[in-house]
Amino acid sequence: MVSSQQGGRARSSLLGRWLAPLGRRWLGTLIRVETTTPLVALTFDDGPHPRYTPQILDVLAHYHARATFFVLGRHAAEQRDLVAQIAAAGHVIGNHTFHHVRMPQTPRYRRWQELWSAQRAVAPYGTRLFRPPYGGQSYGSRVDALLLGYEVVGWTFHIEDWVAQSPVQLLERLNRQLRPGSIILLHDRLVQPRDPAAADRTPLIETLATFLAQWEETYRFVTVPELIRAGRPVRGPWFRPAL
Template sequence: MIPQSFVTYRSGRHVRRWFAPIGRRLFGTLVRVETTEPLVALTFDDGPHPVFTPQILDLCEQYQLRATFFLLGQHAVDQRDLVTRMVAAGHAIGNHTFSHIRMPQTRRWQRWRELWQTQQVLAPYRLRLFRPPYGGQSYGSRFDALLFGYEVVGWTFHIEDWIAQPASQLAARLVDQVRPGSIILLHDRLANPRDPQAADRTSLVSALAMALPELQRTYRFVTVPELIRAGTPVRVPWFRPAL
């Protein structure tokens, strides 16, 4: 006779295995994509910015690449022409809240309002992507994003572009870390810069101008939705306070 405890253990393990993929799909955060193709996704947070976002869009046009922009509603209100330009050029846009709140530390009704306000600002574009400001996420805020129908997008790596650095250093860090399927965190604007000098995105724009010609010998830059379709999305538990 098989002990009941063994049956319970085996059945419980089976249930966990069955539910694990569903749980990752519903509550996991996208961090990269497993793909054999040389594809990567550049993502930009906190914009649009009236000066630096157009410069980045110009680089995207020059190198014929598509990116993903996670926009703040309060900035998109004043830069609607830039949002239109992004979409017309084939870039993807996502929700980054209205005012760059810390999701885990914010009450639910305020989180809903921030997500809803940004959706309204960016209408008629249908938003499927969300990135929590500061990368902060709790179980509650992740559930809110699920209710809004969002794919929550984290990142594979960043280059600490919120700290003032020489363009050459930013470019080198970018080139050294890229791998197929990477989702790269960058900022075309800094919502709440800790380093006032870093608010000037000139170094980042120059770093991209340095790195892109080299990277394009190997990689093709696509939007996050395009990257997802090109391979197997890797979603992980991503629950941490906003830094």
């Protein structure tokens, strides 16, 4: 005979298995897309930058690649023509807050203000995609993004492009981790770089050109929304203080 305690545990287990997919859907963060189609999403954070972002746009256009730019509201407000240029080229613009705040350590009213202000700064080109600065996220900040209608986008891998590296080193890290359905974290601008030498995005731009030339016959580089539509989005728990 099954005891009431055992029955309660069984019901709890069944309920947990039923609720888990809902939790991943509503509170999970997008980290990749399960697909056998050779598609990859390049994403760029912290811009736009008046010098480096146009160069990146030129490289992407040359190789018929599209990307997703998670822009800072304060930079977008200073570079409105560049924001329009990004959108006109077929790229997607996401929200990265207005001031690049650390979301877990920021009071709720300020988090909402950061998202609203950034969304206004990129209007009418913004989408409901959000990437928290430094990748930092708490349960509270995730719920805030959910209430404001945002899909939170993390990444599959990064190449530490906030540290000064040669194009050879950057390219090796990209090639080693590349897989179909990946979301790759890159930066077209660095906010308060830990390594001042890394503020120069020239090595990354050189790497990007080589990388796209190397893989243009194998992979198609698409926006995050395009990648989501191409397979099964994989969302997982993403609660961390900061990268």
